Amino acid sequence: MPPRVEQSTSAQELATLVGPLEVVTGARYLALARRVQELLSTGRLAAGSRLPAERELATALGLSRVTVASAYRELRETGHASTRHGSGTVTELPEAGVVWGPPSTDPGVLDLAHAASEAAPQLTDAYREALAMLPAYTGGHGYTGSGLPELRAAIADRYTARGLPTDPDQVLVTAGTGDATDVVLETLLQPGDRVLVEHPTYPSALAAVEAHGGRCLPVPVDADDPDAVIGAAQLAARQSSPRVAFLMPDFSNPTGARLTAAGRRRLAATLWQQGVLTVVDEVSAELYLDGGPLPPFAAGLPDAATVTVSGLSKAVWGGLRIGWVRADAPLVAQLGDVLRRRQLSVGVLDQLAATALIRDLDAVLDQRRATLRERRDLLRAELARRLPDWTVPCPAGGLSLWCTLPPDLGSAALVAAAAPLGLVLAEGRAFGTGHAFDDHLRLPFTRPADQLHRAVDLLVRAGAAVRGGADPRPAGRALAVV
Numbered sequence: 057m058p059p060r061v062e063q064s065t066s067a068q069e070l071a072t073l074v075g076p077l078e079v080v081t082g083a084r085y086l087a088l089a090r091r092v093q094e095l096l097s098t099g100r101l102a103a104g105s106r107l108p109a110e111r112e113l114a115t116a117l118g119l120s121r122v123t124v125a126s127a128y129r130e131l132r133e134t135g136h137a138s139t140r141h142g143s144g145t146v147t148e149l150p151e152a153g154v155v156w157g158p159p160s161t162d163p164g165v166l167d168l169a170h171a172a173s174e175a176a177p178q179l180t181d182a183y184r185e186a187l188a189m190l191p192a193y194t195g196g197h198g199y200t201g202s203g204l205p206e207l208r209a210a211i212a213d214r215y216t217a218r219g220l221p222t223d224p225d226q227v228l229v230t231a232g233t234g235d236a237t238d239v240v241l242e243t244l245l246q247p248g249d250r251v252l253v254e255h256p257t258y259p260s261a262l263a264a265v266e267a268h269g270g271r272c273l274p275v276p277v278d279a280d281d282p283d284a285v286i287g288a289a290q291l292a293a294r295q296s297s298p299r300v301a302f303l304m305p306d307f308s309n310p311t312g313a314r315l316t317a318a319g320r321r322r323l324a325a326t327l328w329q330q331g332v333l334t335v336v337d338e339v340s341a342e343l344y345l346d347g348g349p350l351p352p353f354a355a356g357l358p359d360a361a362t363v364t365v366s367g368l369s370k371a372v373w374g375g376l377r378i379g380w381v382r383a384d385a386p387l388v389a390q391l392g393d394v395l396r397r398r399q400l401s402v403g404v405l406d407q408l409a410a411t412a413l414i415r416d417l418d419a420v421l422d423q424r425r426a427t428l429r430e431r432r433d434l435l436r437a438e439l440a441r442r443l444p445d446w447t448v449p450c451p452a453g454g455l456s457l458w459c460t461l462p463p464d465l466g467s468a469a470l471v472a473a474a475a476p477l478g479l480v481l482a483e484g485r486a487f488g489t490g491h492a493f494d495d496h497l498r499l500p501f502t503r504p505a506d507q508l509h510r511a512v513d514l515l516v517r518a519g520a521a522v523r524g525g526a527d528p529r530p531a532g533r534a535l536a537v538v
């Protein structure tokens with residue numbers, strides 16, 4: 057089931073999105089229905105939006121009420137809307153079959169469903185150092201509560217150096233960033249609470265909102281106009297009173313959008329004033345490839361206004377399961393209680409290695425950024441050369457390209473055609489509420505050059521198979537997307 061969403065669209069807003077209806081052949085109601093379907097599949101209209109009353113939309117569009125009623129009926133018949141008692145007509149996307157390709161541990165398979173690089177070269181030395189320190193800890197019971205004190209101190213010091221003064225008791229160590237997000241949402245959400253999310257967004261965040269009883273309230277993100285999300289978020293916060301916002305201000309996954317310094321200050325302050333607690337995912341915050349660092353989203357606000365989650369998976373390695381939460385100390389204590397109900401502690405050796413890596417993180421990041429910059433440029437150049445009808449952005453950071461596919465190529469079909477060729481991808485719909493974004497494909501640039509060349513080669517072949525009419529949709533299982 058796609059995550060539940062709650063949002064209203066006014067007649068005027070929908071009329072603006074629909075724009076002028078050009079009816080060359082066929083009925084006007086069908087043109088309106090097709091246009092709404094297109095808005096849904098590209099994510100400009102969220103699944104779960106309450107549509108305006110027929111009469112109001114008819115007036116806003118200058119159409120008859122019968123035309124709008126017929127368009128709504130068409131949308132219901134194609135699975136793009138349903139009528140809910142007391143809620144009017146609510147948009148939906150037809151239930152998706154396979155959203156992500158099957159997982160593979162086969163070394164012959166090229167996995168671009170995961171936006172993650174090989175380990176940073178400093179990792180093995182950090183573990184050697186950790187191993188040398190381990191005997192000083194083995195006499196105790198090995199459970200470290202909210203985290204090893206030296207790791208909590210290293211994390212706090214890094215926030216302080218980035219302009220966000222932090223005490224170690226404001227830090228909770230977790231088994232990765234996803235674990236941090238999950239424990240935060242589990243603690244904060246009551247069933248039915250609304251959660252403002254960027255759209256598109258990180259699929260596991262959508263899943264975590266759903267798992268903890270929340271309802272997603274999507275606001276569109278546009279990497280070309282990153283601060284446009286502010287107005288949309290303000291409006292959504294005023295209209296729908298979300299309890300929490302989940303944001304990735306630096307290099308949002310998958311779009312790579314980055315809020316400006318002024319934009320993030322404004323958004324952070326407004327959400328706080330409107331009583332919305334912002335969960336800030338910073339896992340890619342220091343992966344800027346053009347430009348430099350910007351102040352953390354949480355800087356300048358009271359500590360109770362935000363909860364920041366982050367970790368070392370993107371900077372160092374996904375196999376080092378170390379993440380954390382930074383929040384005000386009372387909330388951290390509460391989060392620690394929730395975390396310990398499911399796991400007593402995080403591994404000591406990993407925490408010791410993480411401490412060494414965080415103390416030396418600038419060197420790790422310098423190297424990581426240089427490699428990612430090269431790979432981003434290479435993948436973009438290869439795509440421009442081999443797939444010139446794709447629209448490929450140039451994100452200023454992060455790990456992925458959020459590509460717009462040509463109109464005759466859906467990402468579900470492309471991903472399905474790529475899997476048998478040995479290329480595993482996450483299709484666009486994974487990043488939308490109600491599975492929008494079939495016109496997009498996220499392509500991580502995290503692999504070495506030879507693999508990126510091979511990936512583009514396979515994409516060319518998969519595209520040809522789809523256009524040649526190959527069966528686009530073999531059965532498969534869901535794959536977690538990172």
Ligand SMILES: Cc1ncc(COP(=O)(O)O)c(C=O)c1O
Nearest residue numbers: 232233234258309339367369538
């Ligand atoms: C935005 C975002 N948050 C969290 C995660 C998960 O990170 P971790 O491996 O540290 O749990 C990812 C992984 O892709 C991510 O992109």
